[in-house]
Amino acid sequence: MDEFFIKPKIKFGVDSLDYLKNLVAKRYFIVTDSSMVQLKLIDKVLEKLPKDSKVEIFSEVTPNPTVEIVESGLKRLIQFDPECVIALGGGSPIDACKGMLYFEKKVVKECSGGTELNRHFIAIPTTSGTGSEVTSYSVISSGENKIALANEEMLPNIAILNPEFMKSLPPKIIADTGMDVLTHSLEAYISLKGNPFTSALAIEAIKLVKENLLDHYKNPLELSQREKIQYASCLAGIAFNNSSLGINHSVAHTIGAKFHISHGRANAIVMPYIIQVNKNAWQDYANISKELGYKFSNVSEGKDCFLRFVEELKKEMKIEQSLNQLEIDFSDFKLRIPSLIKDIKKDICTEYNPNDLSDEDYVKLLLKIYFGTDEI
Ligand SMILES: NC(=O)c1ccc[n+]([C@@H]2O[C@H](COP(=O)([O-])OP(=O)(O)OC[C@H]3O[C@@H](n4cnc5c(N)ncnc54)[C@H](O)[C@@H]3O)[C@@H](O)[C@H]2O)c1
Ligand SMILES: [Fe+2]
Numbered sequence: 001m002d003e004f005f006i007k008p009k010i011k012f013g014v015d016s017l018d019y020l021k022n023l024v025a026k027r028y029f030i031v032t033d034s035s036m037v038q039l040k041l042i043d044k045v046l047e048k049l050p051k052d053s054k055v056e057i058f059s060e061v062t063p064n065p066t067v068e069i070v071e072s073g074l075k076r077l078i079q080f081d082p083e084c085v086i087a088l089g090g091g092s093p094i095d096a097c098k099g100m101l102y103f104e105k106k107v108v109k110e111c112s113g114g115t116e117l118n119r120h121f122i123a124i125p126t127t128s129g130t131g132s133e134v135t136s137y138s139v140i141s142s143g144e145n146k147i148a149l150a151n152e153e154m155l156p157n158i159a160i161l162n163p164e165f166m167k168s169l170p171p172k173i174i175a176d177t178g179m180d181v182l183t184h185s186l187e188a189y190i191s192l193k194g195n196p197f198t199s200a201l202a203i204e205a206i207k208l209v210k211e212n213l214l215d216h217y218k219n220p221l222e223l224s225q226r227e228k229i230q231y232a233s234c235l236a237g238i239a240f241n242n243s244s245l246g247i248n249h250s251v252a253h254t255i256g257a258k259f260h261i262s263h264g265r266a267n268a269i270v271m272p273y274i275i276q277v278n279k280n281a282w283q284d285y286a287n288i289s290k291e292l293g294y295k296f297s298n299v300s301e302g303k304d305c306f307l308r309f310v311e312e313l314k315k316e317m318k319i320e321q322s323l324n325q326l327e328i329d330f331s332d333f334k335l336r337i338p339s340l341i342k343d344i345k346k347d348i349c350t351e352y353n354p355n356d357l358s359d360e361d362y363v364k365l366l367l368k369i370y371f372g373t374d375e376i
Contacts, residue, residue: 002195003242004197004242005152005241005242006134006238007134007155007156008123008133008134008155008156008157008158008159009157010134010158010159010160010234011158011159011160011161012160012161012162012230012231012234013161013227014162014164014223016160016162017044017045017048017124017160017162017164018048020045020049021048021050023049023084023120024050025050025053025082025084025120026052026053026083027053027054027055027056027081027082027084028053028056028083028084028085029055029056029058029076029080029084029086030042030045030055030056030058030059030088031058031073031085031086031088031089031093031097031100032057032059032061032087032088032089032093033060033062033063033090034059034060035089036059036088036089036126037057039168041088041165041168042057042059042088044165045088056080056082058076058077060073061073061092061093061096061097062092063090063092064092064139064256064257065092065093065095065099065140065141066140066141066142067140067141067142069096070096070099070103070140073096073100074099074100074103074104077100077101077104078104082119083119084119084120084121084122085097085100085101085119085120085121085122086122086123086124087121087122087123087124087156088124088126089124089125089126089127090125090127090129090130090173090177091127091129091130091132091139094123094125094130094132094133095130095132095138095140096140097123098138098156099138099149099154101119101121101154102138102149102151102153104117105117105153120157120158121155121156121157121158122156122158122159122160123158123159124159124160124162124165125159125161125165125233126165126166127173127177127233128166128174128181128216128226128229128230128232128233129176129177129178129180129181129233129264130177130180130233130237130263131233131234131236131237131241132237133156133159133160133161133234133237134155134159134237134238134241135155135237135240135241136150136151136152136154136155136241137150137154137241138154139253139263141257144257144258145343146253146256146257148253148347148348148349150348159234161230161231161234163226163227166220166226166229166230167220167221167226169220171217171218171220171317173262174213174217174220174229174317175217175264175265175268175317175318175319176262176263176264176268177233177264178209178213178217178264178317179264179265179267179268179313179314179317179319180264181205181209181213181229181232181233182205182206182209182213182236182268182271182310183245183249183252183267183271184202184233184237184239184240184245185202185203185205185206185235185236185239185240186202186206186271186288187240187244187245187246187249187349188201188202188236188239188240188242188244188245189202189203189206189239189288190246190278190281190284190285190354191240191243191244191245191246191352191353192352192354193242193243193244193352194243195242195243197239197242198239198240198242198243199239201235201236201239202236202239202240203291204232204235205232205233205235205239206288206291206292207291207292208228208229208232208235209229210292210309211228212224212228212229213229213317214313214316214317216228217316217317243352244348244349244351244352245352246274246278246349246350246352246353246354247274247278247344247347247349247355247357248267248274248349249267249347249349250343250344250345250347250353251266251274251344251365251369252266252267252269252270253266253343253347253349254340254344254347255270255340255369258336258340259323259326259328261326268319269321269322269323269369270369271310271314272307272310272311272314273369275307275310277365278353278354278355279355280354280355281354281355282299282300282302282303283302284354285302285303285306285307286299286301286302286303286305286306287302288306289302289303289305289306289309290302292305292309294306294309321372322369322371322373323372324370324371325372328370330370333370337363337366340366341359341362341366344362345362
């Protein structure tokens with residue numbers, strides 16, 4: 001049976017943070033990272049919380065959060081015992097917070113013979129990228145591996161989309177996270193689990209990216225495009241939460257964790273090669289090109305129009321075309337190929353990819369991604 005599901009209530013717009021003013025809880029636990037404290041973005045949240053409330057801040061989350069960070073946050077969460085938990089930041093703090101809440105719930109349930117723990121959970125994204133505020137996923141790193149947990153219980157109760165938080169984003173992070181939005185919408189659209197609801201959201205997100213990402217990158221202080229990319233991020237999140245993703249993400253998770261590349265950048269680097277290899281989705285790429293207003297006369301040309309759009313966007317935002325441009329050593333890369341393939345195949349995102357690749361296909365794909373050529 002098919003299903004389409006949206007959970008968090010979404011508060012959006014420049015005044016959306018006022019939602020916090022009306023909260024009645026007395027104890028708040030905030031999960032964030034050190035930049036949010038340094039940039040004083042956390043102050044915007046603190047100012048709105050009820051005056052007589054007690055607040056504990058866990059700001060130790062790092063990009064690509066680890067199991068250890070989740071564990072130490074979980075200890076502080078249990079000690080403080082808040083009524084309300086707020087995640088403030090990019091995908092990393094939101095995912096780390098989801099992990100803490102999930103494991104706490106699990107432990108309480110197991111130790112108390114089934115008691116459900118339900119803390120009020122608010123997610124406030126400060127990047128327009130992961131869509132984590134509306135997804136049941138949490139991506140946690142363990143050693144050199146990235147593990148994507150998936151559970152509806154991790155969904156926030158409320159997502160607050162406030163474009164004020166994105167004013168301080170450096171262009172490089174806008175580029176990376178914006179390409180993550182494009183990857184989410186693209187993979188939601190071509191996924192074997194896609195449906196009319198997810199496709200409509202995905203197409204709208206792709207159009208918003210095409211019309212606004214470059215302007216947002218060039219001028220982060222301009223409200224109009226900043227707000228639209230934030231909507232695109234959220235729309236794409238709702239779409240892929242229902243349709244799942246594909247091997248663009250599986251490959252990005254794997255090489256991102258091994259070679260320390262930011263999530264969005266890893267997605268952007270591999271995207272053109274994935275488009276070429278996903279032959280069963282060429283018709284979908286052509287459909288997207290049509291929606292974007294490109295003219296072409298057959299499916300392959302339609303796919304190429306979309307490919308050119310992606311390559312142009314990457315060039316404008318100074319994103320590398322291959323792993324060798326990141327100065328990753330080839331002999332190290334070559335030695336790792338068998339384990340990379342193993343990890344890509346077991347990634348949660350691989351199941352609904354339109355093409356099922358053989359090991360030989362993966363070897364060719366990885367070499368193309370390394371050398372930046374389609375001629376292998
Ligand atoms: N849960 C999901 O559904 C999902 C989906 C895709 C990716 N992810 C995961 O999310 C993580 C990536 O999240 P991200 O791309 O949002 O980046 P991030 O949270 O790792 O943040 C990247 C950097 O940007 C800084 N930053 C964040 N907001 C800022 C702002 N407003 N101004 C200035 N600096 C700011 C952070 O401090 C950090 O240094 C990865 O671990 C990835 O695997 C999760
Ligand atoms: Fe992503």
